[in-house]
Amino acid sequence: MEENPELARGSKFVARDLVTSLWWKITDSLNSLGPPNRSVAAWQKVWNDKKLQLRRKLQHNKTELTATGGGPNSLHSFNDLEETIIRLLSLERAVIMGLFSVRSWHPVKHPVHLEWMKTKT
16 A cells, blocks of 8 residues: 555545556455455455544544543554554544544545554454
8 A cells, every 4th residue: 555655545536447456456465365365345444444443543632632621641552554554644634634523534445554454354
């Protein structure tokens, strides 16, 4: 996905046949790593679910930072892979600038990191 950031972001400027071709290549690469073996649509769902999860974590952190009152810190932390995805998709800027809210987000079908996807069951 890092090689094709437009695909990862869901850019409308990428030709549909190129998107389809790239998704087939990504699916073949992921499935060649061993189980789980999934279809193109299933890997797209894995990618979309991960993006949504990261958006929710970022939105939660934004809410926590602007909250008033006491209580324990409940900010989410991010691992290296999640930080790479956030940077690749510019998610943090989008959440902080309020370009979308998690409730109104509609997934764009597109994936990233092969190692992470293979660990998802």
